[in-house]
Amino acid sequence: MKLLNRDVDYAARALVFMARANKPTVSVAQMEGTIGVTRPFLRKIMQKLHKAGILVAVKGKGGGFALARRPETITLAGLVAVLQGPLKLNDCVFRKKICQNHGACLLRHKIAAVEARLISEIEGITIKDLI
Amino acid sequence: MKLLNRDVDYAARALVFMARANKPTVSVAQMEGTIGVTRPFLRKIMQKLHKAGILVAVKGKGGGFALARRPETITLAGLVAVLQGPLKLNDCVFRKKICQNHGACLLRHKIAAVEARLISEIEGITIKDLI
DNA sequence: ACATATGATACTGCATGGGTATCATTATGT
DNA sequence: ACATAATGATACCCATGCAGTATCATATGT
Numbered sequence: 001m002k003l004l005n006r007d008v009d010y011a012a013r014a015l016v017f018m019a020r021a022n023k024p025t026v027s028v029a030q031m032e033g034t035i036g037v038t039r040p041f042l043r044k045i046m047q048k049l050h051k052a053g054i055l056v057a058v059k060g061k062g063g064g065f066a067l068a069r070r071p072e073t074i075t076l077a078g079l080v081a082v083l084q085g086p087l088k089l090n091d092c093v094f095r096k097k098i099c100q101n102h103g104a105c106l107l108r109h110k111i112a113a114v115e116a117r118l119i120s121e122i123e124g125i126t127i128k129d130l131i
Numbered sequence: 132m133k134l135l136n137r138d139v140d141y142a143a144r145a146l147v148f149m150a151r152a153n154k155p156t157v158s159v160a161q162m163e164g165t166i167g168v169t170r171p172f173l174r175k176i177m178q179k180l181h182k183a184g185i186l187v188a189v190k191g192k193g194g195g196f197a198l199a200r201r202p203e204t205i206t207l208a209g210l211v212a213v214l215q216g217p218l219k220l221n222d223c224v225f226r227k228k229i230c231q232n233h234g235a236c237l238l239r240h241k242i243a244a245v246e247a248r249l250i251s252e253i254e255g256i257t258i259k260d261l262i
Numbered sequence: 263a264c265a266t267a268t269g270a271t272a273c274t275g276c277a278t279g280g281g282t283a284t285c286a287t288t289a290t291g292t
Numbered sequence: 293a294c295a296t297a298a299t300g301a302t303a304c305c306c307a308t309g310c311a312g313t314a315t316c317a318t319a320t321g322t
Contacts (some may be wrong), residue, residue, distance in 0.1 A: 003242060006280065012238050029296065041281060047300065060289020061297040076238075105141050107207075107262045111134060114252050122247050131238045137311070158267065172312055178269065191320025192266045 003122075004076075007045050007083040010037050012076070014046065015054075015127045019071045025064035045083065071127035079120055087119060129130040134253075135207075138176050138214040141168050143207070145177065146185075148180045150202045156195035176214065183213040202258035208250055218250060 013035050018026045025108045028046060032039045044091060046065055048057045054074060067074070144166050149157045159177060163170045177196055180186045185205060186196045198205070211218060 009238070025298095038281075040283075043299075050299085057299060058289085059287075059297095059299045062290060063288085063298050065298080065299085076241075089188070107140070107256075110207075110256050111262065114134070114249065117252070118245065118249055121248070124272090125238075126240050129241070156267095160266045160267085169312075171314075175312090181268085188268060189320090190318075191268095192264095193269045193321060194319085196268085227272075 004080065005084050007048070007078070008079050010035055010042060011045050011049060011079050011083060012127070012130060013105055014042065015049075015067065015071070015074060015079075016067065016130050018067055019131050024060075025058050025066045027064035048082055049079075052078075054082065059062065067127075071131060074127040075123050076104070076125040077123040080122065087115060135211065136215050138179070139207070139210050141166055141173060142180060142210050142214060142238075143258070146180075146202070146205060146210075147174065147200065147261045149198055150258055150262050151194065156189045156193075156197045158195035161195070174248050179213055180210075180215060185209065185213065199259075202262060205258040206254050206257040208254040213252065218246060 014031055017034060020028075022050050028039055028043050032042055035042060046055060046057075050057045050065065052069055057063070057065055057067045145162055148162050148165060159170055159174050163173055166173060177186060177188075181188045182197065185199055187199045188194070188196055237249075
């Protein structure tokens with residue numbers, strides 16, 4: 001099981017790169033070498049971050065992306081939510097059925113608590129922490 | 132992302148069933164209805180648990196499985212280890228390469244800490260807790 | 263012998279993640 | 293105007309892993 005998929009991993013690196021760059025915009029072409037990923041792949045990630053309001057995009061020659069917020073307000077939990085969807089440690093196999101098995105329900109309950117703590121931990125990690 | 136796959140989920144239910152049954156052995160046929168899973172599928176899970184030393188198996192008519200240890204010593208972390216492989220939240224995309232990106236390494240470091248806490252939490256959940 | 267168990271293994275179908283390709287749109291510089 | 297450099301949007305492919313099935317071998321109680 002992976003907590004972070006590659007999108008989140010690359011996104012974190014790209015955002016750190018941008019936070020350090022201290023320029024109006026940074027293009028994907030300027031990052032791809034350092035990040036170590038192909039341009040189309042990184043672009044797809046950046047576009048998702050843009051749609052999510054984490055990045056500002058400037059089209060056209062000389063354009064690129066910029067952080068839409070300060071690094072300390074961009075959390076790992078936010079990146080995970082955008083690039084992986086919500087964390088659901090608690091994906092119950094019962095789904096639509098009514099849960100008759102008390103043991104399993106206790107399990108849900110306990111896992112939900114673990115999930116909540118996990119989320120609060122990754123909410124506490126920001127891009128600023130990674131610079 | 133799922134913390135627990137179905138194997139672990141069904142395994143937990145089966146082990147709780149067995150702990151409650153208070154019989155020398157419980158066969159898969161006796162459990163399948165309550166657990167809500169087909170016999171061959173549950174058997175595969177039980178066999179893994181047997182190989183891992185969590186269950187004792189008795190072959191032949193009237194046979195079945197029994198817990199090899201007391202419920203309070205069978206942890207969720209143990210089931211995960213057997214049925215999903217080790218938790219690696221920290222699957223670094225750099226792998227063989229030397230990590231040159233400081234930001235990413237800070238990320239590893241922080242995720243490793245999260246992982247350690249997560250594991251200790253699921254080590255604290257036992258079958259006895261679910262009965 | 264037969265019915266009932268587990269042991270072991272191989273196979274299939276499907277969902278997901280990782281990654282690529284393509285075309286459209288927008289802005290800049292000459 | 294035109295070439296260039298950038299993002300926007302989408303569709304697609306492929307490898308992997310999960311979920312589930314099927315089959316045969318082995319052991320045991322009646």
